[in-house]
Amino acid sequence: MLRKRMFLLVLGGAFFLCFLARIDSASAGGLDKYLKGQPMMVGNVKFIPVTLRDGMESQKSPAWPLRNPEKILQEPAFIDKEKRALKAGIQLKENLDQTSVAGYKDNSFFFLFYNFVTAAGCRNDYVIQRIRLSKMYYDFSGNPYKKHEQFLVEALALNHKKETKRADEHYREYSLGEFSKRKIIIDLEIGCGEIPKVVTGKAWPNPQNSLYYRIQNYSDAPDLYNQVKFGFSSTYRISMEFDRDGKYSLELPNP
Numbered sequence: 001m002l003r004k005r006m007f008l009l010v011l012g013g014a015f016f017l018c019f020l021a022r023i024d025s026a027s028a029g030g031l032d033k034y035l036k037g038q039p040m041m042v043g044n045v046k047f048i049p050v051t052l053r054d055g056m057e058s059q060k061s062p063a064w065p066l067r068n069p070e071k072i073l074q075e076p077a078f079i080d081k082e083k084r085a086l087k088a089g090i091q092l093k094e095n096l097d098q099t100s101v102a103g104y105k106d107n108s109f110f111f112l113f114y115n116f117v118t119a120a121g122c123r124n125d126y127v128i129q130r131i132r133l134s135k136m137y138y139d140f141s142g143n144p145y146k147k148h149e150q151f152l153v154e155a156l157a158l159n160h161k162k163e164t165k166r167a168d169e170h171y172r173e174y175s176l177g178e179f180s181k182r183k184i185i186i187d188l189e190i191g192c193g194e195i196p197k198v199v200t201g202k203a204w205p206n207p208q209n210s211l212y213y214r215i216q217n218y219s220d221a222p223d224l225y226n227q228v229k230f231g232f233s234s235t236y237r238i239s240m241e242f243d244r245d246g247k248y249s250l251e252l253p254n255p
Helices: 002-028 052-060 069-074 076-087 223-227
Strands: 044-050 100-105 108-120 126-138 144-157 168-175 181-194 212-219 229-243 248-251
Touching: 044 052, 044 181, 044 229, 052 069, 052 076, 052 108, 069 076, 076 100, 076 108, 076 168, 100 248, 108 126, 108 181, 108 229, 126 212, 144 223, 168 181, 168 229, 212 223
Parallel strands: none
Antiparallel strands: 044 108, 100 108, 108 168, 126 144, 126 181, 144 212, 181 229, 229 248
16 A cells, blocks of 8 residues: 555656646746847846737736647737737738837828846846836927827736746837827836835735736826836837828837
8 A cells, every 4th residue: 555655646746747847848938938048137127029929929828839829819809909900001910920010001000019027136026117108299390299298107027037927018009190290209117126105025016916017007197107216127218200101110129
């Protein structure tokens, strides 16, 4: 009987190790392929763009890539983005292995990309991301007409490797409206820190969602934006513009 129990314990342990190996293998097939050869410096935040396919799959499961890559094309979220991208002249299915996509058609501008973040040396189970969104409008003489700024503050959960658990999705759809040109600048600062009396301590602050916490939605008031205290952080910028002549440009952060 004792030998039988020992055999079952050894067999169970073997199965458990195989299970862990599968998990590690799945993870290695995901973000690890983007990190090969990149040194992880303590006290440093890295912005890591990934392909549209990998970004979308990570939204479904942290153990991406999926066993059936075509499954992502059947998701309602993908179908919705596909319709919106088509308005701007983009065939989304044909660009899934690109790290970003952008298009402009009939005064409708669209872009989409995904990125992960690493924060080596962060003691927290999360990073804080704050965003300043600046929208500039130009009249038909090419002169600035108005500018509108908004502020967003959010927390992104980290895994045991100090990587975000899923890709951050950056998706925008803009219309030119009645103006001759529009320019949009998205300034991001991502880092290890806290917001005094709001988000403090090491533990993940949002029990309702294990991946994401929108601390302040887009607002004209920079209250919480100005209160963020970073131990260390990195800044990035997304910039785009488009005009009535059909010209457009998009600049994304360098990894």
